[in-house]
Amino acid sequence: AQSVTQLDSHVSVSEGTPVLLRCNYSSSYSPSLFWYVQHPNKGLQLLLKYTSAATLVKGINGFEAEFKKSETSFHLTKPSAHMSDAAEYFCVVSEGGYNKLIFGAGTRLAVHP
Amino acid sequence: DVKVTQSSRYLVKRTGEKVFLECVQDMDHENMFWYRQDPGLGLRLIYFSYDVKMKEKGDIPEGYSVSREKKERFSLILESASTNQTSMYLCASSHRQEGRTQYFGPGTRLLVL
Numbered sequence: 001a002q003s004v005t006q007l008d009s010h011v012s013v014s015e016g017t018p019v020l021l022r023c024n025y026s027s028s029y030s031p032s033l034f035w036y037v038q039h040p041n042k043g044l045q046l047l048l049k050y051t052s053a054a055t056l057v058k059g060i061n062g063f064e065a066e067f068k069k070s071e072t073s074f075h076l077t078k079p080s081a082h083m084s085d086a087a088e089y090f091c092v093v094s095e096g097g098y099n100k101l102i103f104g105a106g107t108r109l110a111v112h113p
Numbered sequence: 114d115v116k117v118t119q120s121s122r123y124l125v126k127r128t129g130e131k132v133f134l135e136c137v138q139d140m141d142h143e144n145m146f147w148y149r150q151d152p153g154l155g156l157r158l159i160y161f162s163y164d165v166k167m168k169e170k171g172d173i174p175e176g177y178s179v180s181r182e183k184k185e186r187f188s189l190i191l192e193s194a195s196t197n198q199t200s201m202y203l204c205a206s207s208h209r210q211e212g213r214t215q216y217f218g219p220g221t222r223l224l225v226l
Contacts, residue, residue: 036217044156045217
């Protein structure tokens with residue numbers, strides 16, 4: 001069975017410093033992987049997705065993620081945090097038929113001035 | 114533009130009431146999903162549907178049922194609401210093909226008293 005582990009429940013950074021949100025997955029075959037973001041009182045928005053093309057995936061708002069099969073990781077990074085990046089981030093793996101998604105528990109990102 | 118709408122943003126119900134949550138998508142998607150979101154648990158799949166009148170149980174279907182009479186509409190039903198069903202409910206839709214993006218509605222925050 002597929003699963004997703006987000007290694008940090010909370011991450012706090014200063015504005016202008018790099019962001020790293022860590023995600024490990026388990027999958028019996030080549031997965032599709034996603035990062036979604038949820039701002040307070042808003043629905044989920046797709047940041048980026050990996051579907052077996054380039055291993056370095058660029059998303060919206062300057063975020064990117066690298067698929068590392070040997071480490072079963074899909075960490076999300078951004079070179080310079082902005083106050084508007086404060087939100088909850090979910091790492092997600094797509095499982096089998098019908099496009100079912102398995103969500104990690106989420107990482108809450110706080111950005112301080 | 115992609116659009117998934119949910120009938121209510123906030124709902125307050127009493128224990129034992131029958132509750133209907135409605136979701137409509139305008140993207141002609143085959144797949145539709147209902148999740149609940151609880152702090153520290155991420156999103157958990159309740160039910161999904163891959164076609165009109167078709168439904169499949171997700172990971173936590175107990176206490177819920179669903180209805181899909183039209184392609185664009187997917188309803189979640191709480192037959193007899195209980196306090197442990199107080200949660201945020203999110204609807205999503207996607208094309209049938211595996212790995213395709215799921216698009217989420219804004220969510221319904223349900224409080225059962």
